[in-house]
Amino acid sequence: xxxxxxxxxxxxxxxxxxxxxxxxxxxxxxxxxxxxxxxxxxxxxxxxxxxxxxxxxxxxxxxxxxxxxxxxxxxxxxxxxxxxxxxxxxxxxxxxxxxxxxxxxxxxxxxxxxxxxxxxxxxxxxxxxxxxxxxxxxxxxxxxxxxxxxxxxxxxxxxxxxxxxxxxxxxxxxxxxxxxxxxxxxxxxxxxxxxxxxxxxxxxxxxxxxxxxxxxxxxxxx
Amino acid sequence: xxxxxxxxxxxxxxxxxxxxxxxxxxxxxxxxxxxxxxxxxxxxxxxxxxxxxxxxxxxxxxxxxxxxxxxxxxxxxxxxxxxxxxxxxxxxxxxxxxxxxxxxxxxxxxxxxxxxxxxxxxxxxxxxxxxxxxxxxxxxxxxxxxxxxxxxxxxxxxxxxxxxxxxxxxxxxxxxxxxxxxxxxxxxxxxxxxxxxxxxxxxxxxxxxxxxxxxxxxxxxxxxxxxxxxxxxxxxxxxxxxxxxxxxxxxxxxxxxxxxxxxxxxxxxxxxxxxxxxxxxxxxxxxxxxxxxxxxxxxxxxxxxxxxxxxxxxxxxxxxxxxxxxxxxxxxxxxxxxxxxxxxxxxxxxxxxxxxxxxxxxxxxxxxxxxxxxxxxxxxxxxxxxxxxxxxxxxxxxxxxxxxxxxxxxx
Numbered sequence: 001x002x003x004x005x006x007x008x009x010x011x012x013x014x015x016x017x018x019x020x021x022x023x024x025x026x027x028x029x030x031x032x033x034x035x036x037x038x039x040x041x042x043x044x045x046x047x048x049x050x051x052x053x054x055x056x057x058x059x060x061x062x063x064x065x066x067x068x069x070x071x072x073x074x075x076x077x078x079x080x081x082x083x084x085x086x087x088x089x090x091x092x093x094x095x096x097x098x099x100x101x102x103x104x105x106x107x108x109x110x111x112x113x114x115x116x117x118x119x120x121x122x123x124x125x126x127x128x129x130x131x132x133x134x135x136x137x138x139x140x141x142x143x144x145x146x147x148x149x150x151x152x153x154x155x156x157x158x159x160x161x162x163x164x165x166x167x168x169x170x171x172x173x174x175x176x177x178x179x180x181x182x183x184x185x186x187x188x189x190x191x192x193x194x195x196x197x198x199x200x201x202x203x204x205x206x207x208x209x210x211x212x213x214x215x216x217x218x219x220x221x222x
Numbered sequence: 223x224x225x226x227x228x229x230x231x232x233x234x235x236x237x238x239x240x241x242x243x244x245x246x247x248x249x250x251x252x253x254x255x256x257x258x259x260x261x262x263x264x265x266x267x268x269x270x271x272x273x274x275x276x277x278x279x280x281x282x283x284x285x286x287x288x289x290x291x292x293x294x295x296x297x298x299x300x301x302x303x304x305x306x307x308x309x310x311x312x313x314x315x316x317x318x319x320x321x322x323x324x325x326x327x328x329x330x331x332x333x334x335x336x337x338x339x340x341x342x343x344x345x346x347x348x349x350x351x352x353x354x355x356x357x358x359x360x361x362x363x364x365x366x367x368x369x370x371x372x373x374x375x376x377x378x379x380x381x382x383x384x385x386x387x388x389x390x391x392x393x394x395x396x397x398x399x400x401x402x403x404x405x406x407x408x409x410x411x412x413x414x415x416x417x418x419x420x421x422x423x424x425x426x427x428x429x430x431x432x433x434x435x436x437x438x439x440x441x442x443x444x445x446x447x448x449x450x451x452x453x454x455x456x457x458x459x460x461x462x463x464x465x466x467x468x469x470x471x472x473x474x475x476x477x478x479x480x481x482x483x484x485x486x487x488x489x490x491x492x493x494x495x496x497x498x499x500x501x502x503x504x505x506x507x508x509x510x511x512x513x514x515x516x517x518x519x520x521x522x523x524x525x526x527x528x529x530x531x532x533x534x535x536x537x538x539x540x541x542x543x544x545x546x547x548x549x550x551x552x553x554x555x556x557x558x559x560x561x562x563x564x565x566x567x568x569x570x571x572x573x574x575x576x577x578x579x580x581x582x583x584x585x586x587x588x589x590x591x592x593x594x595x596x597x598x599x600x601x602x603x604x605x606x607x608x609x610x611x612x613x614x615x616x617x618x619x620x621x622x623x624x625x626x627x628x629x630x631x632x633x
Contacts, residue, residue, distance in 0.1 A: 043377075044363070044377035044378045045348070045361050045362065045363045045364075045365075045377040045378075046361065047377070048346070048365060048377045049348065049361060049410075052344040052346055052347075052365070052410075053344065053410055053411070098223055098224070128380075129380070130380060131380065132346070132375050132380060134344065134345040134346045134367055134375075135346070138342065159231070168626070168627075168628070171625075171626040171627075172231075172626070172627075174626070175231070175234060175235045175238055175626060178238035178239065178241070178242045179234055179237070179238040182238070182241065182561060185561065185562070185569065187568075187569045188341065188342050188567050188568075189342060190342035191342055191567060191568050191569050192568075192569045193342070193568070194568050194569065194570035194571075195561065195569050195570050195571065198571070202233075202234065202237070205230045205233075205234075206230060206231075206234060208223065208226060208227035208230055209227055209230060209231050209234075210227075211223055211224050211227040212224060212227040212228050212231055212627065215224040215227075
C-alpha cells in the first residue's frame with residue numbers, strides 16, 4: 001500500500017520535478033558560462049578581486065530558483081488532494097493518518113532535496129574549477145539560506161493548500177510571506193553564516209506543519 | 223504530534239512577527255536623529271558645530287550663532303579653498319605661514335564604523351609589488367592566504383604557486399611568525415599612492431609588517447608592549463606619510479604605527495569603541511580631532527601633532543528609545559528582533575528586550591481579550607493555558623500567532 005501511495009505522489013509531481021531539476025541544472029551551468037565569459041573579457045585576477053573585495057556574487061542567479069521550484073512541486077502535490085477533498089480517500093486507507101501525511105511530505109521534500117543536491121554538487125564541482133575554497137566556502141554559506149527558503153516554501157505551501165478554511169489560509173499566507181523573505185534578503189557574501197544553523201533548525205521543524213492543516217482537514221473544519 | 227506541529231507554527235509566526243511588526247512601526251514613525259558635526263578652530267581654540275537638527279545653524283561651544291562666512295573664517299584649515307577663493311585666507315595662524323600645499327599635505331580623514339569591523343572578511347589578499355618602478359600599482363595575478371603557511375594562489379590556474387609560497391613562508395618562519403594569521407590588514411586596492419603591504423597579526427598575537435619588494439619578501443616584526451592586543455587595525459594612505467595605520471587595542475586605546483621606525487604611539491584620548499560607535503579622526507596642520515559618534519552622544523577630543531591632549535567636547539541627546547516613539551514601542555512590543563543592524567554587515571539576531579515592562583499592560587489586555595474569545599467560542603480555558611502564557615510573554619506577537627493557528631480542536 002505504501003508503494004502505491006508513493007507511486008501516486010510520483011505521478012502528481014514527476015513533470016514539475018523533472019522540469020524544475022532541468023531548469024536548476026541549466027541555471028547552475030549558465031552561472032559558470034557567465035563566469036567564463038567575465039573572466040575572458042576582464043581577467044582572472046580582476047574577477048577574483050571583484051568577488052573578494054567588491055561584493056560580486058557569481059551565484060546570484062540561483063537566489064529565487066529553489067523557492068519557485070518548491071512552490072511548483074508543493075502545489076502539484078497537494079492541490080489535487082484538495083479538489084473534491086480527495087485527500088479524505090487517503091485518510092480512509094488502513095494507514096495511520098499522520099504517517100500517511102508524513103510519507104507524502106517525505107516523498108515531496110525528498111525529491112526536492114535530490115534536485116537541490118544535484119544543483120549543489122554541480123555548483124561545487126564547477127566552482128572548484130575556477131575558485132579556491134576561500135571563495136567557494138563563503139559562496140556556499142550565501143546560497144544555503146536560498147535552499148532553506150525553498151524547503152520553507154514547500155512546507156508552508158503544503159500547510160496553506162491543505163488548510164480547509166479560506167480565512168486561515170490567508171493567515172498562514174501572511175506568516176509565510178513574513179518568514180520566507182527573511183531567508184532571501186540581500187547580504188554580503190558569507191553574511192548569513194551566523195544565522196544559518198538556527199534557520200536550518202527552524203525550517204526543519206516547519207516540516208511538521210503539514211500535520212496541522214491535515215488534522216483540521218480530516219476533522220472536517222469548515 | 224499534531225499539537226507539536228501547531229506550536230512550531232506558533233513559534234515561526236512569533237519569530238516572523240517580532241521582526242515584521244517593529245520594522246513596520248519604525249518605518250512609519252521613526253524620526254531622524256541628526257547629530258551635530260563638531261570641528262575645532264585653531265583660530266579661537268574652541269569647538270564649532272554645524273547643527274542640522276536646528277535647521278543647520280552654525281554655533282560655537284557657548285551657543286553663539288555665526289553666519290556661514292564667519293563660521294568659515296573660524297575654521298580656515300577646513301575651508302581653505304573657499305577662503306582662498308574669497309581672498310580671506312589668513313597669511314599665518316599661530317605664527318605658521320599658511321601654504322595651501324602644506325595644508326593639503328597635512329590634511330587627513332579617517333572613519334571606521336561598527337559595520338566595517340563586524341563584517342565578513344576575505345581570506346585571500348593581493349600582495350602588490352611595492353617597488354615596481356611604475357607610476358601606477360598593478361593588480362598581481364596571484365592572491366595570498368596565511369594558514370599553516372603563506373600560500374599564493376594563481377588566479378589563472380587556481381593552483382598554488384609553490385616556489386613563491388615556500389619563499390615567503392620560510393622568511394616569515396625565520397622572523398618568528400606563528401602560523402596561522404589571525405588578522406590581515408591592508409589596503410587591497412590599486413587606487414592608493416603607493417603600496418605598504420599588510421599588517422598581520424599571527425597566532426601568538428605578534429604584529430608583523432609584510433610586503434613584497436622586487437619580488438622578494440619584506441617581513442618586519444613590530445615590538446609590542448607586553449599584553450597589548452589589537453581588535454582592529456586600519457591601514458591608511460595619507461599624503462603626510464607619517465604612519466601606516468590606526469590600531470585599536472582590546473583595552474580601548476588608539477595607537478598609530480609610525481612609518482619606517484615602527485614606533486607605536488598612543489593617542490591621548492579616552493576609551494574608544496569602534497565596534498560600538500563610529501570613530502572619525504580628522505588631521506590638519508595643527509591638530510588631530512578624534513570624534514566618537516554613538517547612540518545619543520558625540521564626543522570629540524583634540525590632540526596636538528604629538529598626539530597629546532588639548533581639549534575635549536561632549537554632547538548628548540535623547541536616544542531613539544528615550545523619545546516618545548521609542549516609549550510607545552516599549553508599550554506595544556515586549557521585545558524587538560532584527561536580522562540586520564546598522565552596526566553589523568552580518569545577518570544575525572539583534573534582539574532588544576525592553577526593560578521598562580510597559581508592554582506588560584498590553585500583554586495583560588491581550589490576555590483578557592483572548593480569554594473573552596475563548597469564552598465566546600465556549601471552549602475549555604484549561605486547554606488554552608499554554609496560549610495565555612505565550613501571550614503573557616510575547617505580547618502582541620503571541621496573540622496574533624495563537625489566533626492565526628487556532629487551538630480549538632485540541633479538547
